[in-house]
Amino acid sequence: MPTPVDIAPARGRLGVLLVGLGAVSTTFIAGVIAIRKGLAKPIGSLTQMGHIRLGKRTEGRSPMISEVVPLAGLDDLVFGGWDIFSEDCYSAAKTAGVLEPALLEKVRPELEKIRPWPAVFDQHYVKRLDGPNVKKGKTKRDLAEQVMADIQKFKKDNDLDRLVMIWAGSTEIYMTESEVHQSMASFERGLEANDPAIPPSMVYAYAAIREGIPYANAAPNLSADIPALVELASHTKSPLAGKDMKTGQTLIKTIIAPGLKARLLGVTGWYSTNILGNRDGEVLDDPESFKTKEETKKSALDYIFQPHLYPDLYKDLCHVVRINYYPPRGDNKEGWDNIDLVGWLGYPMQLKINFLCRDSILAAPIVLDVALFLDLAKRAGMSGIQEWLSFYFKAPVHAPNLYPEHDLFIQLMKLKNTLRYFKGEDLITHLGREYYD
Numbered sequence: 148m149p150t151p152v153d154i155a156p157a158r159g160r161l162g163v164l165l166v167g168l169g170a171v172s173t174t175f176i177a178g179v180i181a182i183r184k185g186l187a188k189p190i191g192s193l194t195q196m197g198h199i200r201l202g203k204r205t206e207g208r209s210p211m212i213s214e215v216v217p218l219a220g221l222d223d224l225v226f227g228g229w230d231i232f233s234e235d236c237y238s239a240a241k242t243a244g245v246l247e248p249a250l251l252e253k254v255r256p257e258l259e260k261i262r263p264w265p266a267v268f269d270q271h272y273v274k275r276l277d278g279p280n281v282k283k284g285k286t287k288r289d290l291a292e293q294v295m296a297d298i299q300k301f302k303k304d305n306d307l308d309r310l311v312m313i314w315a316g317s318t319e320i321y322m323t324e325s326e327v328h329q330s331m332a333s334f335e336r337g338l339e340a341n342d343p344a345i346p347p348s349m350v351y352a353y354a355a356i357r358e359g360i361p362y363a364n365a366a367p368n369l370s371a372d373i374p375a376l377v378e379l380a381s382h383t384k385s386p387l388a389g390k391d392m393k394t395g396q397t398l399i400k401t402i403i404a405p406g407l408k409a410r411l412l413g414v415t416g417w418y419s420t421n422i423l424g425n426r427d428g429e430v431l432d433d434p435e436s437f438k439t440k441e442e443t444k445k446s447a448l449d450y451i452f453q454p455h456l457y458p459d460l461y462k463d464l465c466h467v468v469r470i471n472y473y474p475p476r477g478d479n480k481e482g483w484d485n486i487d488l489v490g491w492l493g494y495p496m497q498l499k500i501n502f503l504c505r506d507s508i509l510a511a512p513i514v515l516d517v518a519l520f521l522d523l524a525k526r527a528g529m530s531g532i533q534e535w536l537s538f539y540f541k542a543p544v545h546a547p548n549l550y551p552e553h554d555l556f557i558q559l560m561k562l563k564n565t566l567r568y569f570k571g572e573d574l575i576t577h578l579g580r581e582y583y584d
């Protein structure tokens with residue numbers, strides 16, 4: 148058997164730092180508190196409900212993941228965060244309108260205690276938003292230092308052993324890598340010089356990574372996925388994950404597409420449209436923020452279908468993604484997908500999917516799992532990009548010389564094999580010849 152990885156125990160309390168206390172964050176926090184109180188079940192969370200097979204199928208060993216690797220317990224989580232609005236977490240959850248008032252009342256005292264610290268914010272990067280709870284600083288470096296001071300104070304006040312940070316703030320405008328992102332030295336000069344290529348999300352990411360804290364980006368904007376911050380993460384031993392949580396339509400897309408591809412059914416068109424009425428929808432109504440989202444939403448199919456290997460099946464695929472802001476629906480998104488398929492001898496078929504989902508209900512368990520797994524990765528001595536967490540993201544961060552893995556089932560296998568690797572268990576290849584020899 149392989150040797151297990153030396154993993155420090157999950158002793159003490161884990162601080163979960165959330166940038167943006169909006170619909171996703173408040174649904175996550177209120178949910179964890181409700182689950183702690185036995186009011187609800189952690190449905191959708193692999194760390195809380197998932198099992199993992201170990202060894203051969205004949206051994207009958209399928210313990211819970213939480214029994215196999217040392218994860219922080221829900222009782223040990225302490226929440227803190229930043230937002231441009233100063234309302235406490237209870238009021239923010241009410242504004243978000245995701246959870247029923249009756250449930251929110253039951254967790255109200257705990258939520259009211261969580262008040263956001265002033266944010267690093269600049270409307271240039273999120274056009275449809277403005278708020279009063281914002282830090283002042285001469286340079287972006289000053290702002291990063293203020294974020295680090297918030298983190299240290301939170302750690303001391305709550306007697307925390309470890310921390311993780313998750314960006315669950317609004318989607319920033321579309322940006323691509325530039326000179327200032329290429330090395331740690333140029334990035335730090337850029338912080339001093341207030342370089343416009345450094346948005347607030349990078350300021351937070353820099354602060355976390357400087358402190359050796361794992362960082363995940365739940366949104367699609369460019370953040371820690373730049374060479375400078377990956378370089379810093381390897382110095383400070385900070386695990387990184389992202390980006391853009393795979394929840395509604397893209398989750399379904401990466402479930403359906405690998406199935407069609409497995410049967411070598413051609414696809415000529417995939418039209419995806421959404422109506423969404425929450426603040427996220429409002430921000431995404433701005434073309435610059437939508438462009439960021441569109442990029443991550445569109446990338447999955449190209450990688451799954453591999454049109455360069457299967458030109459007859461996927462070369463001419465017309466893939467269109469639309470999001471329309473439609474207030475009456477609030478957080479309850481409706482997505483429609485029309486898929487134009489081609490079968491034997493080129494005969495056309497159609498598949499229609501109408502998903503009436505709840506965005507933040509799908510996102511909250513992902514935030515929980517990513518926080519717990521990043522903390523595990525840190526205690527296991529891993530740093531930099533954590534490809535095994537691709538399972539949770541629409542546009543998985545990856546090494547520059549690799550293409551990202553989008554197929555949900557390969558992603559799950561990768562995640563579970565990483566857990567087996569941590570424990571020194573045999574990796575599962577699904578070859579299975581030994582049962583018949």
Ligand SMILES: NC(=O)c1ccc[n+]([C@@H]2O[C@H](COP(=O)([O-])OP(=O)(O)OC[C@H]3O[C@@H](n4cnc5c(N)ncnc54)[C@H](O)[C@@H]3O)[C@@H](O)[C@H]2O)c1
Pocket residue numbers: 166167168169170171172229230231232243266267268269273276278315316317318319347348365366367391392393394395425426427430506507509510
């Ligand atoms: N819900 C999902 O299924 C899902 C899936 C993938 C990605 N996302 C992304 O997650 C993010 C959060 O989604 P949401 O539904 O909670 O949105 P939301 O609008 O309800 O919450 C975002 C919060 O971030 C705050 N914010 C914005 N900029 C900030 C900054 N610089 N510092 C601190 N706070 C800031 C806003 O004031 C707001 O309260 C969005 O970027 C969204 O695109 C959501």
